[in-house]
Amino acid sequence: MKSVDILVIGxxxxxxxxxxxxxxxxxxxxxxxxxxxxSQRLSRGNFGLAWFMCKGAxxxxxxxxxxxxxxxxxxxxxxLEEESGYNVELEWTGGxxxxxxEEQLQGxxxxxxxxxxxxxxAGIDYPVRILSRDEFSDIVPDMELGExxxxxxxxxEQGHVNPLKLLAAMRCLFQKKGGEYHGSQxxxxxEPQKDGTYVVKTSRGSYQCxxxxxxxxxxxxxxxxxxxEKLNIYPQRGQLMVTERHKRLxxxxxxxxxxxxxxxxxxxxxxxxxxxxxxxxxxxxxxxxENAIRLFPMLGKLNWVRAWGAIRVMTPDGAPxxxxxxxxxxxxxxxxxxxVSLAPLQARAIAPWILGDGDDELISQFSNGRFHV
Amino acid sequence: xxxHYDVIVIGAGPAGLSASSSLAELGLDVLTLDEQSRIxxxxxxxxxxxxxxxxxxxxxxxxxxxELTRRFRDSGAAYEDCASVWQVNPDGKLCYSRLGSSKxxxxxxxxxxxxxxxxxxxIPGWNLPGxxxxxxxxxxxxxxxxxxxxxxxxxxxxxxxxxxxxLLIKKGVSIAAILETTPTRPPVPxxxxxxxxxxxxxxxxxxxxxxxxxxxxxxxHYKGVTNIRALGQKTVxxxxxxxxxxxxxxxxxxxxxxxxxxxxxxIFRQMRCRMAWKPGxxxxxxxxxxxxxxxxxxxxxxxxxxxxxxxxxxxYKGELAALEVARCLGMIPEHERDTLAxxxxxxxxxxxxxxxxxxxxxxxxxxQFAFEDSTVLCRCEHVTVxxxxxVVGEGVCEVNEVKAITRCGMGPCQGRMCGPALAEVVGAELxxxxxxxxxxxIRPPLKPIPxxxxxxxxxxxxxxxxxxxxxxxx
Amino acid sequence: xxxxxxKNMRATVSVILDGRSVSLPEGMSVAAGLLGIGEIISRIxxxxxxxxxxHCLMGVCYECLMEIDGVKRQAxxxxxxxxxxxxxxxxxxxxxxxxxxxxxx
Numbered sequence: 001m002k003s004v005d006i007l008v009i010g011x012x013x014x015x016x017x018x019x020x021x022x023x024x025x026x027x028x029x030x031x032x033x034x035x036x037x038x039s040q041r042l043s044r045g046n047f048g049l050a051w052f053m054c055k056g057a058x059x060x061x062x063x064x065x066x067x068x069x070x071x072x073x074x075x076x077x078x079x080l081e082e083e084s085g086y087n088v089e090l091e092w093t094g095g096x097x098x099x100x101x102e103e104q105l106q107g108x109x110x111x112x113x114x115x116x117x118x119x120x121x122a123g124i125d126y127p128v129r130i131l132s133r134d135e136f137s138d139i140v141p142d143m144e145l146g147e148x149x150x151x152x153x154x155x156x157e158q159g160h161v162n163p164l165k166l167l168a169a170m171r172c173l174f175q176k177k178g179g180e181y182h183g184s185q186x187x188x189x190x191e192p193q194k195d196g197t198y199v200v201k202t203s204r205g206s207y208q209c210x211x212x213x214x215x216x217x218x219x220x221x222x223x224x225x226x227x228x229e230k231l232n233i234y235p236q237r238g239q240l241m242v243t244e245r246h247k248r249l250x251x252x253x254x255x256x257x258x259x260x261x262x263x264x265x266x267x268x269x270x271x272x273x274x275x276x277x278x279x280x281x282x283x284x285x286x287x288x289x290e291n292a293i294r295l296f297p298m299l300g301k302l303n304w305v306r307a308w309g310a311i312r313v314m315t316p317d318g319a320p321x322x323x324x325x326x327x328x329x330x331x332x333x334x335x336x337x338x339x340v341s342l343a344p345l346q347a348r349a350i351a352p353w354i355l356g357d358g359d360d361e362l363i364s365q366f367s368n369g370r371f372h373v
Numbered sequence: 374x375x376x377h378y379d380v381i382v383i384g385a386g387p388a389g390l391s392a393s394s395s396l397a398e399l400g401l402d403v404l405t406l407d408e409q410s411r412i413x414x415x416x417x418x419x420x421x422x423x424x425x426x427x428x429x430x431x432x433x434x435x436x437x438x439x440e441l442t443r444r445f446r447d448s449g450a451a452y453e454d455c456a457s458v459w460q461v462n463p464d465g466k467l468c469y470s471r472l473g474s475s476k477x478x479x480x481x482x483x484x485x486x487x488x489x490x491x492x493x494x495x496i497p498g499w500n501l502p503g504x505x506x507x508x509x510x511x512x513x514x515x516x517x518x519x520x521x522x523x524x525x526x527x528x529x530x531x532x533x534x535x536x537x538x539x540l541l542i543k544k545g546v547s548i549a550a551i552l553e554t555t556p557t558r559p560p561v562p563x564x565x566x567x568x569x570x571x572x573x574x575x576x577x578x579x580x581x582x583x584x585x586x587x588x589x590x591x592x593x594h595y596k597g598v599t600n601i602r603a604l605g606q607k608t609v610x611x612x613x614x615x616x617x618x619x620x621x622x623x624x625x626x627x628x629x630x631x632x633x634x635x636x637x638x639x640i641f642r643q644m645r646c647r648m649a650w651k652p653g654x655x656x657x658x659x660x661x662x663x664x665x666x667x668x669x670x671x672x673x674x675x676x677x678x679x680x681x682x683x684x685x686x687x688x689y690k691g692e693l694a695a696l697e698v699a700r701c702l703g704m705i706p707e708h709e710r711d712t713l714a715x716x717x718x719x720x721x722x723x724x725x726x727x728x729x730x731x732x733x734x735x736x737x738x739x740x741q742f743a744f745e746d747s748t749v750l751c752r753c754e755h756v757t758v759x760x761x762x763x764v765v766g767e768g769v770c771e772v773n774e775v776k777a778i779t780r781c782g783m784g785p786c787q788g789r790m791c792g793p794a795l796a797e798v799v800g801a802e803l804x805x806x807x808x809x810x811x812x813x814x815i816r817p818p819l820k821p822i823p824x825x826x827x828x829x830x831x832x833x834x835x836x837x838x839x840x841x842x843x844x845x846x847x
Numbered sequence: 848x849x850x851x852x853x854k855n856m857r858a859t860v861s862v863i864l865d866g867r868s869v870s871l872p873e874g875m876s877v878a879a880g881l882l883g884i885g886e887i888i889s890r891i892x893x894x895x896x897x898x899x900x901x902h903c904l905m906g907v908c909y910e911c912l913m914e915i916d917g918v919k920r921q922a923x924x925x926x927x928x929x930x931x932x933x934x935x936x937x938x939x940x941x942x943x944x945x946x947x948x949x950x951x952x
Contacts, residue, residue: 502899
């Protein structure tokens with residue numbers, strides 16, 4: 001039986017970022033197992049926004065967490081690119097959410113004030129402001145705005161990135177730094193041993209581990225049930241569309257429309273409670289197409305080329321779950337969506353915390369136990 | 374406003390035409406959707422408008438299509454041309470685009486007869502202007518009476534390569550050489566299958582006659598050729614290849630490639646039909662019962678799209694699917710279905726006699742897929758074989774993940790041209806059969822659709838309160 | 848590259864190709880029509896920035912994509928029509944990618 005210091009189960013954005021952080025911390029022998037099941041690869045459904053805006057309403061801890069992650073993104077990306085050789089296509093060009101009509105814009109102004117207050121409470125800033133239609137037009141000069149666009153909420157301090165390149169970069173660098181990566185390998189049981197270690201049984205043999213990190217998305221629940229832990233997650237589908245390539249016109253990513261460096265426009269993103277069904281529906285495609293054309297009429301003439309659905313790992317309050325299992329302090333569970341935005345903290349904050357050297361006060365707010373009221 | 378039919382048939386090639394005709398003749402409400410502007414599919418392309426010279430040149434195998442088209446027109450089946458189906462649901466709903474607008478329609482049963490395509494085989498320079506499929510040249514001849522005007526090289530393997538060569542010879546086209554990758558000596562598996570092929574003397578005679586024409590023409594004909602490459606700056610100017618010890622260098626204005634025919638499976642994969650792998654021919658096809666029924670109750674597959682067997686077999690399979698659908702709809706009882714099916718099944722068996730021999734003779738060999746790193750694999754996104762190998766080297770074992778990182782398969786063709794070779798490369802790197810490398814997930818739209826067309830689409834009164842984003846974002 | 852076996856006997860229509868008026872035969876696809884008058888190049892690839900030409904002539908390869916009456920379509924799946932406006936955008940002003948076959952990663 002193979003003996004490892006830390007076994008990370010789940011090679012998605014969350015697991016890979018954490019595994020990278022662990023090898024960077026010099027955590028000994030770190031092994032990362034990745035099923036590579038196409039239906040579970042949530043990063044394919046990630047819109048690619050490295051954002052803090054709009055996150056954490058009524059939840060100061062989460063708002064602070066998101067803001068911290070965004071602040072570290074440019075540095076994280078530079079380091080990742082230099083060391084892995086992968087271009088993750090980060091463009092730190094800000095971010096906006098457009099409004100149709102004055103009422104919606106007013107609603108945004110209220111939400112910005114609310115979040116400023118929440119962030120203030122958490123001791124962090126929230127550099128978001130409201131743009132009028134003209135001001136919005138100034139930041140997207142090459143895109144003609146639809147008639148109903150009244151303005152937007154906006155910040156300079158975030159951007160967008162290629163989620164799949166990000167995953168590839170982290171996986172590559174993890175291995176370069178001495179981590180062991182195994183694709184097409186599934187874990188099916190975590191068995192506590194008398195000496196405090198864990199035996200993890202997989203499709204290709206067993207591992208004896210000092211610590212285990214479970215970051216397997218919707219696959220995590222089945223590993224935790226025998227240990228008596230019920231993970232508070234539910235599946236939420238997001239559908240998105242991609243167009244053919246077009247000359248680069250839009251550099252600021254919007255919540256529902258962004259243009260990638262390749263020239264394709266990504267349009268999304270829906271939120272539906274549909275259980276584990278990644279099918280794409282004409283209704284959702286139509287909604288998104290309508291919204292995109294209302295915002296930027298020129299998009300109407302572009303061909304829609306690809307669409308897909310991905311199943312988010314959603315929690316009741318939307319914030320991540322970072323939890324040590326009660327009675328099994330050496331088993332850590334990570335369950336979250338928006339793992340692109342949070343990637344820097346996965347590597348730089350969660351990894352040290354797993355090794356016993358992190359901000360317990362902040363991170364303990366995200367325990368799975370917070371839902372048992 | 375949604376329109377509901379008994380059956381929708383997708384494709385107006387031999388399988389689709391036969392299925393539609395049978396169903397309409399049996400009194401069922403059938404809609405035939407075909408993305409081309411003229412019926413006939415590939416093999417009977419433009420047959421209704423073909424001038425006498427074309428009918429004579431392409432022979433009985435082509436003019437036989439006129440019987441099918443006449444029957445189809447007489448049957449009264451509803452037909453929409455230029456109709457591009459872009460999403461099909463196993464529950465019988467489908468979306469299609471026609472003349473700039475998209476519609477959703479539904480049926481109790483859908484017969485997908487979307488046909489086959491030439492096996493895309495990357496070679497260095499295959500994306501140079503002037504390099505096209507041998508079938509493409511055939512299509513241009515049938516549709517537009519066009520013939521290559523300069524020097525042509527034909528390369529690859531399979532009966533259709535030789536058929537196209539013999540057609541071009543008949544038309545007086547200048548052929549520099551035929552480069553067959555088929556080994557000089559027939560592969561061992563072919564030999565025991567030869568006697569069965571002899572039961573179809575007509576088929577063999579056709580083949581012998583074709584080979585004789587090629588020989589008589591004096592066109593250089595090489596066998597066991599490897600390392601084919603197209604060279605040139607703006608268009609193809611020369612073709613190089615290896616034949617035993619000899620390095621061939623041929624000046625050419627056009628290179629016609631053909632490496633066999635494989636089912637066009639996108640529609641089945643979009644519907645998540647259960648797919649099966651045919652190891653000898655190295656292609657995927659929808660798993661079906663004897664009538665063409667897939668694992669989805671309402672979805673049938675007919676024709677070469679269900680498995681490559683040629684035009685006559687496609688016609689018979691279309692008929693069989695129609696009979697079973699008619700039985701399911703209560704139009705004919707089981708015994709009548711069986712009575713009507715018996716002669717068709719007999720014809721199908723008879724037609725199939727030479728197939729195992731031909732399949733074995735021209736079977737694709739794994740060595741053919743040992744590409745150089747610099748060869749372009751994904752034409753749309755310009756991803757090379759080397760790019761794919763690098764990613765597999767980093768631990769990726771599945772084609773969808775390779776696609777996500779390299780963009781291979783993300784272009785407009787949606788992996789039609791790169792999918793097969795991608796699986797071969799990934800499989801070879803992992804010492805697995807290409808079957809184990811995975812299948813690219815196919816999502817709607819099956820063909821690109823302008824966003825404004827989706828936005829304007831009438832989805833009917835029962836569209837659910839689906840998407841809700843923006844301020845819902847947590 | 849191609850010659851028409853029936854050249855003088857086809858009815859033609861007038862279309863606009865890249866801003867100039869040309870005659871194309873009726874009753875066939877735009878791809879076939881253009882190949883017949885010696886217009887081999889269908890587009891410049893947005894990924895390699897090299898010229899492309901039709902490859903499969905049956906709607907599978909998408910090399911014949913061109914702007915036809917305002918929308919990008921496959922020329923092999925679109926029939927020639929009088930007054931059609933075709934733009935191949937052969938002289939693109941986009942910044943070209945490096946002209947090497949190095950890894951795209």
